[in-house]
Amino acid sequence: MTDSTESENEKMDTTIKPSSLGDVASSVTRRAPGTMAMGRGLEARGIHAWFGKNHVLSDITLDFAAGTVTALIGPSGCGKSTFIRTMNRMHEFIPGTAMAGEVLLDGRDVYAQGVDVTKIRLQIGMVFQKPNPFPSMTIGQNVLSGLKLAQLKVANKDDLMEECLERAGLWNEVKDRLNAHGGSLSGGQQQRLCIARALAVRPQVLLMDEPCSALDPGSTLRIEETIRHLSDSMTIIIVTHNMQQAARVSDYTAFFLSDNGPGQMIECAPTSEIFSRPRDKRTENYVTGRFG
Amino acid sequence: MSQTFVEPSAPAPADAVPRDLTTKPRFSDRVFRGVVTTGGLSSLAILGLITIFLGYRGFEVLRQEGFNFITSSTWAITTDDAGNVVESHFGLAAMLVGTILCSIIAVVIAVPISVFTALFLNFYAPVWLKKILVSVIDMMAAFPSILFGIWGFLVLMPSAEYWGKLLNHYLGFIPIFHVPASYFTRSPFIAGIVLAIMIIPIITSVSREVFSQTPLDRIQAAYALGATRWGMIQAVVIPYGRGGVVGGAMLGLGRAMGETVAVYTVLNIVYQVNWHVLFGAGGNIASLIILKFGDASPYEIKALMAAGLILFLLTLMVNAGADLIVKRFGGNKR
Numbered sequence: 001m002t003d004s005t006e007s008e009n010e011k012m013d014t015t016i017k018p019s020s021l022g023d024v025a026s027s028v029t030r031r032a033p034g035t036m037a038m039g040r041g042l043e044a045r046g047i048h049a050w051f052g053k054n055h056v057l058s059d060i061t062l063d064f065a066a067g068t069v070t071a072l073i074g075p076s077g078c079g080k081s082t083f084i085r086t087m088n089r090m091h092e093f094i095p096g097t098a099m100a101g102e103v104l105l106d107g108r109d110v111y112a113q114g115v116d117v118t119k120i121r122l123q124i125g126m127v128f129q130k131p132n133p134f135p136s137m138t139i140g141q142n143v144l145s146g147l148k149l150a151q152l153k154v155a156n157k158d159d160l161m162e163e164c165l166e167r168a169g170l171w172n173e174v175k176d177r178l179n180a181h182g183g184s185l186s187g188g189q190q191q192r193l194c195i196a197r198a199l200a201v202r203p204q205v206l207l208m209d210e211p212c213s214a215l216d217p218g219s220t221l222r223i224e225e226t227i228r229h230l231s232d233s234m235t236i237i238i239v240t241h242n243m244q245q246a247a248r249v250s251d252y253t254a255f256f257l258s259d260n261g262p263g264q265m266i267e268c269a270p271t272s273e274i275f276s277r278p279r280d281k282r283t284e285n286y287v288t289g290r291f292g
Numbered sequence: 293m294s295q296t297f298v299e300p301s302a303p304a305p306a307d308a309v310p311r312d313l314t315t316k317p318r319f320s321d322r323v324f325r326g327v328v329t330t331g332g333l334s335s336l337a338i339l340g341l342i343t344i345f346l347g348y349r350g351f352e353v354l355r356q357e358g359f360n361f362i363t364s365s366t367w368a369i370t371t372d373d374a375g376n377v378v379e380s381h382f383g384l385a386a387m388l389v390g391t392i393l394c395s396i397i398a399v400v401i402a403v404p405i406s407v408f409t410a411l412f413l414n415f416y417a418p419v420w421l422k423k424i425l426v427s428v429i430d431m432m433a434a435f436p437s438i439l440f441g442i443w444g445f446l447v448l449m450p451s452a453e454y455w456g457k458l459l460n461h462y463l464g465f466i467p468i469f470h471v472p473a474s475y476f477t478r479s480p481f482i483a484g485i486v487l488a489i490m491i492i493p494i495i496t497s498v499s500r501e502v503f504s505q506t507p508l509d510r511i512q513a514a515y516a517l518g519a520t521r522w523g524m525i526q527a528v529v530i531p532y533g534r535g536g537v538v539g540g541a542m543l544g545l546g547r548a549m550g551e552t553v554a555v556y557t558v559l560n561i562v563y564q565v566n567w568h569v570l571f572g573a574g575g576n577i578a579s580l581i582i583l584k585f586g587d588a589s590p591y592e593i594k595a596l597m598a599a600g601l602i603l604f605l606l607t608l609m610v611n612a613g614a615d616l617i618v619k620r621f622g623g624n625k626r
Contacts, residue, residue: 090516122518132509136531149519149527194513201518 040106041066041235042087042124042205047101048262049082049091056082058262060101062254064205069227069236071246071271074256074286079263080239083256084207087237088124089117105204122150125203129210131190133182133197140178142193146201160200168196169226188219195226206230208238212245224249243287247275255283343604350598353591357382362602367563367580369592382595384602386565390480390575391606394555395548397484397569398491403541405488406495411525413496414503426500433493441557444486449558452482456570471571478560480574486554491544498543502536503529535618542614546607552578577603 042064049057057079064070072080085091086099089110103110110120133142143161147154154160161178165171170192174185182193191211198206208227212220220242227236227249240246246253253275254268267280278284317325354361364383372378409429413422456476463469506529514524555576561583562573581596588596 088516090512093512093515118518118520121516126516128509128512128516130509132507132513134510134513134527134531137527145514145527146517149514149517149523151523197513197517 041068042237043102043104043107044083044087045102045104047083047086047103048099049079049086050098051082051094052096055262056258057086058264060263060265062265062268064235064237064252066204066235067231067233068251069231069238069249070252070254070268071250072237072239072254072256073241073243073246074263074266075258076241077263078256078258080256081209082263084126084209084237084239087205087207088121088126090121090126118150122146122152122201123203124205124207125198125201126207127191127194127198127209127211130214131187131194133185133190133193135181135183137182138179139174139182139185139193142182143196143200146197150201152201164196164199165193167199167226167229168192169222169229170196186219188215188222191215191219191223192226195223195230199230203234205235205237208236210239210241213241220245243275247271255280255286257282257286343601346597346601346604349594350601353382353595353598354601356380357595357598361598362388365563365565367584367595369589369595371589375589377589377591380591380595382592382598383563384577384580384599386563387561387575387577387580387599388602388606389565389567390559390561391549391577391603393567393569394480394483394487394559394574394576395545397481398487398548399541399545401485401488402492402495402544403537406492406540406544407499407537409492409496410499410503411529413500415521415525415529429493429496432489433497435490437490437551437554438557440486440490441554444482444489444554444558448485449477449482452485453477456481460570468567468569471568473571475572476570477572478558478574479570479572480559480566481569483555483559483574483576484569486558487548487551490551490554491547494547495537495540495544498540499533499537502533502540506532535620539614539618542610542617546610546614549607549610550578550603552576552582555579556582577606 044060044062044064047057047060048055060083062070072083074080082091085093086101087103087110091097091099099111105120105123109115110124133139134145137145140161141148143164144157146152147157147160162171162175165174170189173189174180174193177184182190185193191214195206195211212223215223224245227238230236231251238246238249250271252268253271255266255274255278256263257266258264267274267278267283269279274283275287278287284290357364360381360383362384364381365386366381366383369380369382370378409425413425417425453476456479459469459481460471460476464471510528510532511524514528519527556579559574559576559579560572561575561579563575564573566573566575577599581599584592584596
């Protein structure tokens with residue numbers, strides 16, 4: 001990210017305060033898609049993570065500039081998912097876990113004392129590996145469920161619903177059956193519904209944990225298109241096992257590896273470099289398919 | 293490769309007939325099948341025999357009283373010195389209404405307590421407390437009902453009487469909270485509270501079980517959207533567990549209807565239909581049977597058997613209703 005855009009974002013910061021944790025409700029009604037202030041992005045500083053006594057992540061420092069897509073690649077069990085779950089504080093949801101380090105959203109530590117974790121999760125949204133719409137709700141209710149859960153008010157729900165479904169690339173397929181249940185959609189549609197649901201609360205950052213691993217190639221393609229559109233207005237971090245996917249959607253790629261110890265970040269670079277001339281031999285072995 | 297391949301384009305013979313697939317079970321499997329079949333059918337057989345017995349013994353009374361048996365409230369029998377029946381009137385209306393009333397009160401009180409207990413145990417309680425509470429609640433289910441009855445009579449009654457007066461004072465304008473005379477002791481309300489305590493364990497453990505099966509990915513989805521714990525419970529856990537809670541409530545209702553001793557201890561049995569839950573007059577089929585059984589003449593025993601049959605059918609209907617409701621609530625939307 002260049003200096004000029006950074007200062008631009010700073011300017012927007014002062015006018016509509018996207019970084020203020022308590023201001024989500026009002027910013028929902030004011031922002032239009034594409035004009036959203038993205039802030040300074042997300043910075044991870046020296047992240048460690050443990051499951052009980054098991055040290056699974058060691059000293060990860062990574063910057064995610066606003067408006068970029070970063071892919072996290074690496075063999076199974078190297079801590080990629082754990083890493084993104086520390087970003088929005090979903091890691092601590094599992095009993096017995098611990099973490100160290102700092103996660104800075106617009107320069108503020110999301111783990112700081114007194115930070116409301118529910119507000120953090122509004123600003124850092126998440127899409128899971130398996131599509132998980134709420135089956136007791138209709139498609140429309142699913143999209144707006146985040147607003148209800150976080151008790152946010154929005155001026156025009158129908159417009160927001162349409163906008164989010166549009167951005168998730170699902171609107172044309174479901175506009176005539178918004179009152180059908182979420183479970184009646186196909187797997188790929190359900191995952192796009194989950195993306196629409198995550199968008200409705202206007203996150204600055206979207207974490208995607210292998211969002212396409214349960215989907216067919218056609219649905220995968222649709223979701224990759226969606227990711228590219230979304231990167232205009234938000235910071236995206238995507239965990240993927242599919243290296244072609246990383247190459248297609250991401251601006252930066254970070255390679256994670258655990259050598260029988262805690263997972264480490266081997267290198268992070270612009271995606272084209274990772275796949276053409278990686279600095280580390282292990283990265284090269286992985287991206288060329290020699291292991292993993 | 294030595295295998296020969298069949299041309300995939302070769303058309304199937306026109307006279308293709310599906311083959312009969314048979315498997316001959318092994319001896320050990322046949323033995324085991326016999327054992328489990330016997331076990332499975334024996335409960336059905338026992339239940340059937342009881343029904344036939346009740347119907348057989350009660351048939352004479354049912355035929356004589358006809359429909360009056362469930363619509364009238366008189367329970368009287370006159371015998372001459374030789375023990376022959378001179379005149380008899382048997383009617384269960386007051387007992388039937390009382391049974392339903394007490395059980396409904398019990399369920400109304402027990403369901404919220406049980407659901408909140410189950411939610412607390414699953415989502416709020418620390419592990420050590422959860423372990424203790426679960427075993428205490430299980431113990432409550434095994435607690436002898438006569439002790440609940442005595443406790444209800446000696447300890448609960450004075451307080452509950454006061455609660456009844458309060459309810460009557462502030463909500464007396466609602467017909468069921470009205471009392472015809474200022475007599476609050478041994479009311480259906482108090483019996484309902486005792487029954488509620490007795491059915492809390494079963495409703496709690498059924499609810500806890502279904503709540504704990506809530507899919508983790510849905511719980512995470514709600515949290516990832518910025519939900520508070522309570523918000524997550526409302527959006528995910530309760531819709532998922534609703535059918536199970538209804539099923540548990542119905543199980544509790546069935547238990548409450550059949551409960552005998554505890555109700556007998558705390559309820560004032562009166563042969564008159566009473567809808568005023570705070571008024572000290574109620575009825576209960578099971579308690580009637582135990583009340584009359586000791587010194588009943590042979591003919592009256594037949595009447596009591598008929599009453600038992602009615603109670604049996606009532607609980608059967610409740611359970612069938614529960615099944616229906618669970619299927620409706622719990623179906624595909626889970």
